[in-house]
Amino acid sequence: MNSLVVNLLFALSWVFFFGEFNALTLSSGFVLGYAVLWLLYPLTGGPSGYFLRVWYWIRLIGMFHYELVVSSISVFIDVITPKHRARPAIIEMPLSVKSDAGILLVTNLITLTPGTLSLDVSEDRKTLKIHAMFADNPEAVCAELKNGMERWVIDALER
Amino acid sequence: MAWILQIAVMISSLLIFVTVLLAFVRLILGPSLPDRVVALDMMTVAIVSVCGLAAVQSGDSAFLDVAVVLALVGFLATVALARFADKQILRGKNQEDKRG
Amino acid sequence: MDVPNQAAEWKTNIVAGLFPVFLSALIFSWFLTFIPSVADGVSTRFGIDWIPSLGISLSFFIDGLSLTFALLISGIGTLVFLYSSSYIKNHHHFHRFLLYLFLFMLSMLGVVLADNLISLFVFWELTTITSYLLIGFSHETHKGRHSALQALLITGAGALAMLAGFILIGLTVNSFELSEIILEADTLRAHELYAPILLLILFGTFTKSAQFPFHFWLPNAMAAPTPVSSFLHSATMVKAGVYLMARLHPAFAGTDLWLWMLTIFGATTAVISSILAFRQTDLKLALAYTTLMALGTLTLFLGQESGYAMTAFATFLIVHSLYKAALFLVVGCVDNATGTRDANTLGGLAKAMPITAIVAALAAMSMAGFPPFLGFIGKELKYAGALGVASEPILVAGAVLVANSLMFAVAAIVAFRPFWVSSKTTYPKQPQEAPFAMLAGPIILASLGILFGIYPDIIEKTLVAPTVASLLGNIEQSKELKLWAGVNLPLILSICTVILGLALYLQHQKLRPALDGIFAKLPTFDQGWDKFLLKFKDFAAWQTRVQQSGNLHQYMFVVFFVVFASLATTTALKNAIFKPPDFSNVTWLGVGLVLLIIGAAIITTVTASRITAMATLGVLGIGVAIVFIGFSAPDVAITQLLVETLIVVLVAIALLRLPNLETEAGQRRPLDAILAISVGSIVTLILLSVLSLPLDRRVTDFFEQASWPEAFGRNIVNVILVDFRALDTFGEIAVIVIAALSAYALLRTTTPQSKK
Amino acid sequence: MNSVILTAGTRYLAGLLLIFSLYMLLRGHNEPGGGFIGGLIGSTGFILFAIACGTEDARTALRVPPQTIAMIGLGIALIAGLISIFFADPFFTGQWFFLGSTETEKGLPISTVLIFDIGVYLVVFGSVLTLVFAMEEEI
Amino acid sequence: MSWYLAAPLAFPFLTAVLTFLIRSSKVGRWISLAGNVVLLVTALLLISQIYKEGILVTQMGNWGAPFGITIVADYLSSAMILITAITATAVSIYAIADIDSHKEHLGYHALFNVLIGGVIGAFLTGDLFNLYVWFEVMLISSFGLLILGGSKEQIDGGVKYVTLNLISTILFLTGIGLLYGIAGTLNLADLAVTVPNLENQGLVSVIAVLFMIAFGVKAALFPLFFWLPASYHTPAFSVSAIFAGLLTKVGVYALIRMFTLIFNGDLVFTHTILLWVAALTMITGVLGAAAQNDFRKILSFHIVSQIGYMIMGLALMTPLAITGAVFYLVHHIIVKANLFLVAGVARILTGFTDLEKIGGLYKSAPLLALLFLIPAFSLAGFPPLSGFWAKYILVAAALKINSWFIAMIALLVGLLTIYSMTKIWAEAFWKPHPSGLSPELSQINCKNQFLLLTPIALLAALTLIIGFIPQPFILFAETAAEQLLNPSLYIAAVLGNFS
Amino acid sequence: MESLLAIAIGVLVATSVYLMLARNVLRFIFGLVLISNAANLTLFVAGRLTAGIPPLIKKGEIAPVGPVANALPQALVLTAIVIGFGLFAFALVLMFRTYTTLGTLYSDEMRVAEPREDTVI
Amino acid sequence: MIDFVAALLIFLGGLFSLVAGIGILRMQDVFIRMHASTKVGTLASGLILAGVAIQFSEVIIFIKVILIILFLLLTAPIAAHMIGRAALHLGIRPWSASNQ
Numbered sequence A: 001m002n003s004l005v006v007n008l009l010f011a012l013s014w015v016f017f018f019g020e021f022n023a024l025t026l027s028s029g030f031v032l033g034y035a036v037l038w039l040l041y042p043l044t045g046g047p048s049g050y051f052l053r054v055w056y057w058i059r060l061i062g063m064f065h066y067e068l069v070v071s072s073i074s075v076f077i078d079v080i081t082p083k084h085r086a087r088p089a090i091i092e093m094p095l096s097v098k099s100d101a102g103i104l105l106v107t108n109l110i111t112l113t114p115g116t117l118s119l120d121v122s123e124d125r126k127t128l129k130i131h132a133m134f135a136d137n138p139e140a141v142c143a144e145l146k147n148g149m150e151r152w153v154i155d156a157l158e159r
Numbered sequence B: 001m002a003w004i005l006q007i008a009v010m011i012s013s014l015l016i017f018v019t020v021l022l023a024f025v026r027l028i029l030g031p032s033l034p035d036r037v038v039a040l041d042m043m044t045v046a047i048v049s050v051c052g053l054a055a056v057q058s059g060d061s062a063f064l065d066v067a068v069v070l071a072l073v074g075f076l077a078t079v080a081l082a083r084f085a086d087k088q089i090l091r092g093k094n095q096e097d098k099r100g
Numbered sequence C: 001m002d003v004p005n006q007a008a009e010w011k012t013n014i015v016a017g018l019f020p021v022f023l024s025a026l027i028f029s030w031f032l033t034f035i036p037s038v039a040d041g042v043s044t045r046f047g048i049d050w051i052p053s054l055g056i057s058l059s060f061f062i063d064g065l066s067l068t069f070a071l072l073i074s075g076i077g078t079l080v081f082l083y084s085s086s087y088i089k090n091h092h093h094f095h096r097f098l099l100y101l102f103l104f105m106l107s108m109l110g111v112v113l114a115d116n117l118i119s120l121f122v123f124w125e126l127t128t129i130t131s132y133l134l135i136g137f138s139h140e141t142h143k144g145r146h147s148a149l150q151a152l153l154i155t156g157a158g159a160l161a162m163l164a165g166f167i168l169i170g171l172t173v174n175s176f177e178l179s180e181i182i183l184e185a186d187t188l189r190a191h192e193l194y195a196p197i198l199l200l201i202l203f204g205t206f207t208k209s210a211q212f213p214f215h216f217w218l219p220n221a222m223a224a225p226t227p228v229s230s231f232l233h234s235a236t237m238v239k240a241g242v243y244l245m246a247r248l249h250p251a252f253a254g255t256d257l258w259l260w261m262l263t264i265f266g267a268t269t270a271v272i273s274s275i276l277a278f279r280q281t282d283l284k285l286a287l288a289y290t291t292l293m294a295l296g297t298l299t300l301f302l303g304q305e306s307g308y309a310m311t312a313f314a315t316f317l318i319v320h321s322l323y324k325a326a327l328f329l330v331v332g333c334v335d336n337a338t339g340t341r342d343a344n345t346l347g348g349l350a351k352a353m354p355i356t357a358i359v360a361a362l363a364a365m366s367m368a369g370f371p372p373f374l375g376f377i378g379k380e381l382k383y384a385g386a387l388g389v390a391s392e393p394i395l396v397a398g399a400v401l402v403a404n405s406l407m408f409a410v411a412a413i414v415a416f417r418p419f420w421v422s423s424k425t426t427y428p429k430q431p432q433e434a435p436f437a438m439l440a441g442p443i444i445l446a447s448l449g450i451l452f453g454i455y456p457d458i459i460e461k462t463l464v465a466p467t468v469a470s471l472l473g474n475i476e477q478s479k480e481l482k483l484w485a486g487v488n489l490p491l492i493l494s495i496c497t498v499i500l501g502l503a504l505y506l507q508h509q510k511l512r513p514a515l516d517g518i519f520a521k522l523p524t525f526d527q528g529w530d531k532f533l534l535k536f537k538d539f540a541a542w543q544t545r546v547q548q549s550g551n552l553h554q555y556m557f558v559v560f561f562v563v564f565a566s567l568a569t570t571t572a573l574k575n576a577i578f579k580p581p582d583f584s585n586v587t588w589l590g591v592g593l594v595l596l597i598i599g600a601a602i603i604t605t606v607t608a609s610r611i612t613a614m615a616t617l618g619v620l621g622i623g624v625a626i627v628f629i630g631f632s633a634p635d636v637a638i639t640q641l642l643v644e645t646l647i648v649v650l651v652a653i654a655l656l657r658l659p660n661l662e663t664e665a666g667q668r669r670p671l672d673a674i675l676a677i678s679v680g681s682i683v684t685l686i687l688l689s690v691l692s693l694p695l696d697r698r699v700t701d702f703f704e705q706a707s708w709p710e711a712f713g714r715n716i717v718n719v720i721l722v723d724f725r726a727l728d729t730f731g732e733i734a735v736i737v738i739a740a741l742s743a744y745a746l747l748r749t750t751t752p753q754s755k756k
Numbered sequence D: 001m002n003s004v005i006l007t008a009g010t011r012y013l014a015g016l017l018l019i020f021s022l023y024m025l026l027r028g029h030n031e032p033g034g035g036f037i038g039g040l041i042g043s044t045g046f047i048l049f050a051i052a053c054g055t056e057d058a059r060t061a062l063r064v065p066p067q068t069i070a071m072i073g074l075g076i077a078l079i080a081g082l083i084s085i086f087f088a089d090p091f092f093t094g095q096w097f098f099l100g101s102t103e104t105e106k107g108l109p110i111s112t113v114l115i116f117d118i119g120v121y122l123v124v125f126g127s128v129l130t131l132v133f134a135m136e137e138e139i
Numbered sequence E: 001m002s003w004y005l006a007a008p009l010a011f012p013f014l015t016a017v018l019t020f021l022i023r024s025s026k027v028g029r030w031i032s033l034a035g036n037v038v039l040l041v042t043a044l045l046l047i048s049q050i051y052k053e054g055i056l057v058t059q060m061g062n063w064g065a066p067f068g069i070t071i072v073a074d075y076l077s078s079a080m081i082l083i084t085a086i087t088a089t090a091v092s093i094y095a096i097a098d099i100d101s102h103k104e105h106l107g108y109h110a111l112f113n114v115l116i117g118g119v120i121g122a123f124l125t126g127d128l129f130n131l132y133v134w135f136e137v138m139l140i141s142s143f144g145l146l147i148l149g150g151s152k153e154q155i156d157g158g159v160k161y162v163t164l165n166l167i168s169t170i171l172f173l174t175g176i177g178l179l180y181g182i183a184g185t186l187n188l189a190d191l192a193v194t195v196p197n198l199e200n201q202g203l204v205s206v207i208a209v210l211f212m213i214a215f216g217v218k219a220a221l222f223p224l225f226f227w228l229p230a231s232y233h234t235p236a237f238s239v240s241a242i243f244a245g246l247l248t249k250v251g252v253y254a255l256i257r258m259f260t261l262i263f264n265g266d267l268v269f270t271h272t273i274l275l276w277v278a279a280l281t282m283i284t285g286v287l288g289a290a291a292q293n294d295f296r297k298i299l300s301f302h303i304v305s306q307i308g309y310m311i312m313g314l315a316l317m318t319p320l321a322i323t324g325a326v327f328y329l330v331h332h333i334i335v336k337a338n339l340f341l342v343a344g345v346a347r348i349l350t351g352f353t354d355l356e357k358i359g360g361l362y363k364s365a366p367l368l369a370l371l372f373l374i375p376a377f378s379l380a381g382f383p384p385l386s387g388f389w390a391k392y393i394l395v396a397a398a399l400k401i402n403s404w405f406i407a408m409i410a411l412l413v414g415l416l417t418i419y420s421m422t423k424i425w426a427e428a429f430w431k432p433h434p435s436g437l438s439p440e441l442s443q444i445n446c447k448n449q450f451l452l453l454t455p456i457a458l459l460a461a462l463t464l465i466i467g468f469i470p471q472p473f474i475l476f477a478e479t480a481a482e483q484l485l486n487p488s489l490y491i492a493a494v495l496g497n498f499s
Numbered sequence F: 001m002e003s004l005l006a007i008a009i010g011v012l013v014a015t016s017v018y019l020m021l022a023r024n025v026l027r028f029i030f031g032l033v034l035i036s037n038a039a040n041l042t043l044f045v046a047g048r049l050t051a052g053i054p055p056l057i058k059k060g061e062i063a064p065v066g067p068v069a070n071a072l073p074q075a076l077v078l079t080a081i082v083i084g085f086g087l088f089a090f091a092l093v094l095m096f097r098t099y100t101t102l103g104t105l106y107s108d109e110m111r112v113a114e115p116r117e118d119t120v121i
Numbered sequence G: 001m002i003d004f005v006a007a008l009l010i011f012l013g014g015l016f017s018l019v020a021g022i023g024i025l026r027m028q029d030v031f032i033r034m035h036a037s038t039k040v041g042t043l044a045s046g047l048i049l050a051g052v053a054i055q056f057s058e059v060i061i062f063i064k065v066i067l068i069i070l071f072l073l074l075t076a077p078i079a080a081h082m083i084g085r086a087a088l089h090l091g092i093r094p095w096s097a098s099n100q
């Protein structure tokens, strides 16, 4: 992601913190954000250039909340019903998404979707270990995730 | 404050309190270190809710600030504990932590 | 060391050695100038304020008594310095020796001249310190150190008691000036504190003057070089006690307590020490014990109030100083010349050391009490004084007779036998006459003995009579000093003394083993002292082991026990709880919250898993944070949560390298549990009591009113932190910085030891 | 901690925490927050950083040793307290200056009290990091 | 005006910051010394100002008492500050030679100066919670100094020191909570006004006892002193010197302040306890010293014993007794710090502090012997050194009100003090070195010799001056006692027209 | 509620005393956390409790309207918490270093500074 | 109306919280428990906070609440990942019905 974008995000969050949107808060937020980025650049590596895809973001955020609610309800039901319906297993899913932000987003979303929980990314960043509640068919679970969450994230971030 | 809200806050407080107690029981029972950490994490999130309820109850948004802090830093304890478990394994000292 | 250097050192030693001689001679002559006025009954007082707010002045007083002492001290001092300049000049601590000895002399002069009791005490203790350093002069031997410590502790103990006595005198008569205290004698004698004061002071003087049963330190102090012994035991240190009793005589004498204390202790000391002297084979020790005898006798006389007794006291004081100093110096010469002081080996030295032999003989005859020596006059007066005592004159005279006879025998053993009785011994060194500097002192002192014996008037009018005047208040009671007083009871007793003494001397080789047999069976005070010290050390070690056991658990148990016991006792005694607690505003959520906190605390305590403990601590932190949230303290809650988080983070890091907790099975600690519950209960009780009272909120009210208008802040808590009480916060951040630095230092600090 | 997810998350969280901490510092005089809280939050950002990427990276990012930051903070707090003496007030008396004040509004307050609070922030921030980094490097 | 009080408080911290930021050890040590000299000057100015004007008060932040924090200096405070500055200056000279660059790099100078700052803060504050804060400042920097070096002994001693002192800290904080809970104020002068009028005086006594325990641990009273002999023999000598001189005295100061100003309503109860505690402290301390065979351990136990004397003065609570306590405090700080410094030189020369392993110093290092004798004999109470007057006044005060028992104890303990001080003398100085070495001062290079011996000589000179010219010091202590026994002076100075 | 908290404080004190009396100094550390919390709560409760009204001044007011919670103890507790943290952190590091240096966490095995008599002589 | 919606949200939040609590106590293994805590717990807090925001109906409060929720959504999965990873490394096997 472009450093500039991050910087702007930081500036905006600063404005949010203050709750007052004006030139002073925005500019001071920008300066602060810049300073913070400067502090952190040993971590972020170098700049990368991608356009902000507003639509994909909105879709992502929307789906995300939807999945959160649905998954919660499914767990809700499993919890309050005496019988355990789950057939859990740990499955390994190949990762297409490359960037740090992408991996973060994918794993977070998978965690927040029904029946799946991301446990770990391998050191070579190519596979993701997932704990699935209903893992009678691991390939199906994998495919669903790749075409769902991972697709959306790649659309939003990496295309 | 409307009575309905008052009742909701009261009930919700009670429910969250029960949640905290349940998580506490899990924390004591373990059996593994991750179990305890999950329980503690759960409690932290519950306290975020408590802050929200306190804000409604008092009509003072100051408590939301507590919630913001908690949401940000509560995570740190979880990370530290989880890492503790992880590193213990590398050091081959996991006997106790497996048992809890 | 090369030769020229040595020569140079020798030269500086000569100069250094003669310097104190010159100084003390100067002092001596200065005191001589007071003789005319003192003889006329005029005393001189001068001084400056020292600590006016405590009534302590640096004041001095010269009358007959103090002048006599001052002259003896500075006079004999001069001779001793002269002697030392030769005797000890090659010692590597020669300069230190001279310094100590000179300081000692000055302190002694201070003691006898001081008018203010506290000043007197200061000088008194200075003599203690300097004599400690002098007795311990041969500090590289165990005996030297042991004897110095013994002298220090015994005289020190006495001194501290005496100090209490002095303070009490000050409180009863409202002055520390001796000249004023004497005027208040009647008040003092009638005061309810008279007895304690007297006993405390006598404890001080008896220890200093080595009265039985505190006598044993003095012979041990012979570890010091000869000039020291000579000086300490003839005229000075040990006579400080006698001086003080004499000084206080006008204020204290005249009661039964005074009479009996001094008589009994004096007589006992005189008799026992003369027997002890008799059995010694070491010449120096024999002399030391006769010093004890002299001190006993002097004490005995001070118990009285008659003119004879006082005259006897004054005369014997001078006599004894002269001959004892001379004999000590002579023994030093002998020791130096032959390398031994053993009475059984020494003999026939008169040929090799004729002058020494004659001097010894002169001094010894004074000691034995032959006419026309001053010693004879002294002895006559002693008998006269003894016969004139207020009660039990026969017993006292008998004691004096025994003591004198033994002294006669000892004089012969010490000063006659080594020189005039031949012996087959070969000495480690070829005996040789001592150099002049060493002989000068004994010659002068011994000559004075005979001079004053033939012309007693010289000292009678100048020293003896004024001394008696100081003791009794008027000069008229002083008795005349004369060689021939006609045939009277004292003369008969004198003759008995000579006969008895001669017999003892002739039989002394045979008597000694018998005496040794008796004494070997008796425990000595010296051994008793050592045992006492050992027992004391054991006791100290035991009590320290019990208290400072090195066991942290014990330390903390004691601390918590003290907390509980004292708080509980005070609460009960002072009836601190008088309102029942108020549980009216308790809510169910509150109960639940408290249960959560209590549960977390208890689980932290009982769990054997450190992970559980860590997690429950986190829960506790959350619980307490909810309390802060619930009771309107968002800032505190945030801080609490952040700090709890950091604690968990830090513990989680630390535990990675720490071992697991032990399992609690079989480790129940019922006693600890009882104490813990007790402490917790008392805290709750006190807190409940506190909370039952109303709170005065005016400080907070001020903050609420001033926060925005005056300190421009809406968050009152923060305004208190950074403005109203910013100094607290400053201190607090200093704590944080230093905690971090300290912890950092602790982790990074290394020593070779810990690297291993 | 070689966790890709944590490292990626830290990148945002640490920045957010730092910004949030400054926010808490600046508004502390009027709402919950202040130097302590700010400093503590700020330090958690870097602790997270240290846990995710190691203390070496965290120290590099910080550039200045945390002890030095803490000490500078102490110095700033002290000086903020002493400034008032030059205005003939007892020490630690707050000195207030209002930038752009008008008749109705006081304007933007700049005060020794704020400087003091900044000192507090730096102290807490630096000290906590000193501690945590040093401990981290021990294991 | 405010300067007089602010400067002694601010300079140690300023020095600490500077020494730490300029991390070059060579410069840092001189800054530290310079800072302490400046501190000494400010302390002198303060005391002279107090001499002229009486009790000095400034209200921190210009918030009037009892609302803000009051900084107040009376005779006692200013004397303590001056002595602190003197000791700190002496020790910072000594430290240049004693403290290695490793310790300096880890922040020795910062820790040291913050410690001094904490001590001065404790003496100056007129606020109970602020006193707690300064106690903590002092405590935490003492932790750091104690373990600097990290030897096994230090760590072990540190554990006991830290644990027991933390308990005391918690007790102190709890006490503050309780006292605030009934009185609603933290200002000492205001508490002095409020507390006597409280409804439940029994509770006041309970809280007084709690404070007595909390400060009792700090002051190393019987039976709470364990942490002291467990740790004081372990750190660097400069550090144990400053600890021995100052730290326990702050506890004593706090006891004196609290039990003359605030808890003076139930003297028969509180001060009787104090009297017994004083007696037992004196005895156990001196017996402990008698049982030890290590230079520094003997000195450490003596601290305990000597604290008993000061508490005895407080317990007797007469003008003369308080005079004695104040005089004793001042005397003891100088003497005790000095003895530890001497122990340090002895250790440098002989390599040990165990008396069985050392000896011969009298012969080979006569100057050191002399410099030892002065404080040692002063401590033992030999006249005319400072310790004699201190003991004299206390014993006189006891006898004056017929407290025979405590006077007897004080004298007896004096004798035992002589016993154990001469043990050091006999073993370290008189006795020949067990392996026949003759450790001469010339083994130390010239510069270090100067740095090590100058402070010792200065402190010894001070001991002699106090001993030979005690009148001004006693007068000062008398005035201090007068102020302490008339809390109304303090209250009027602090509360002014607020009262 | 004050009374209830007084009881909770008592329990905290009791448990922490029990922990501090343990031989394992790690338990002392846990006890220290507990007792610090107890002391902080004592200070907090001593200022009496007010639910739901933080000591903040609303915009537009110059002083709190109506009663608010007692701010002073809150400030003191905040200070005490932070100081307590500093002390705790040092104590923790000390125990850590103790273990790495002396090889034990048991206080009765820590006998370097005060050796047992029999081992010295 | 606003009160009612807020009350509903708060009540629902309490309910979800309780369910998360029960889940954490009675689910079979640590992984499944995490399903409960991450999803349901987060949702519960979100609901309550949404209720708070609606109740206050102020922009600042809205922003704060959104921030809190965002933080939770960001941190909760990372925390879960950390715990899960530790559990994996500890060698904890997922529960499976066949084992019972």
Ligand code: NA
Pocket (backbone or CB within 6 Å): B040, B041, B042, B044, B045, B073, B074, B075, B076, B077, B078, G079
């Ligand atoms: Na968490």
Ligand code: NA
Pocket (backbone or CB within 6 Å): B041, B042, B045, G037, G038, G041, G042, G076, G077, G079, G080
């Ligand atoms: Na979660």
